[in-house]
Amino acid sequence: MLAQALRKRLGKAAKDEQGFTLIELLAVIVIMGIIAVIAIPMISGLIKNTGDKADLATARQIYEASRMYITTELDGKIDSQVIDVIGTAPTDSAAGTGLQGLKFLETPLVLPSTKANIVTGSTINYSGGKLADNSSGYAVLITDGTVTKKFTAEEVLKTKLK
Numbered sequence: 001m002l003a004q005a006l007r008k009r010l011g012k013a014a015k016d017e018q019g020f021t022l023i024e025l026l027a028v029i030v031i032m033g034i035i036a037v038i039a040i041p042m043i044s045g046l047i048k049n050t051g052d053k054a055d056l057a058t059a060r061q062i063y064e065a066s067r068m069y070i071t072t073e074l075d076g077k078i079d080s081q082v083i084d085v086i087g088t089a090p091t092d093s094a095a096g097t098g099l100q101g102l103k104f105l106e107t108p109l110v111l112p113s114t115k116a117n118i119v120t121g122s123t124i125n126y127s128g129g130k131l132a133d134n135s136s137g138y139a140v141l142i143t144d145g146t147v148t149k150k151f152t153a154e155e156v157l158k159t160k161l162k
Helices: 002-010 022-073 153-158
Strands: 081-084 123-127 140-143 148-151
Touching: 022 123, 022 140, 022 148, 022 153
Parallel strands: none
Antiparallel strands: 081 123, 123 140, 140 148
């Protein structure tokens, strides 16, 4: 009843209302545009950050595989060595090489940020019996042939696998 009185007072009958006015539609479009301008950079930043964290988790996975390799194949003894991540699969006449070739890592191993297979050239560095940065400043190098990611020993060791 109150609503009817207000409509009559404002000069609008209920039967004349058929939709939104142009001003109302423009206001909604402007508000949605402002929200999009704020949200899109935030979302793209989150996606990039997630890819970087996933790459670091892959580096940690490679590190854990290298520890298993050192324990089982080298009797836990390593001084200074560069271990290949990708190698050759074992054959009847030759042993495999690399962590993947020796079945310490799954096949294919993928770099999460690019969703591309990791290729030959990916390495992990040990010095003095522990994971250590090489002269170029990284301990783990992962490449998919196009993108190369480098991680320091500190970054890899402080990452926790879940």
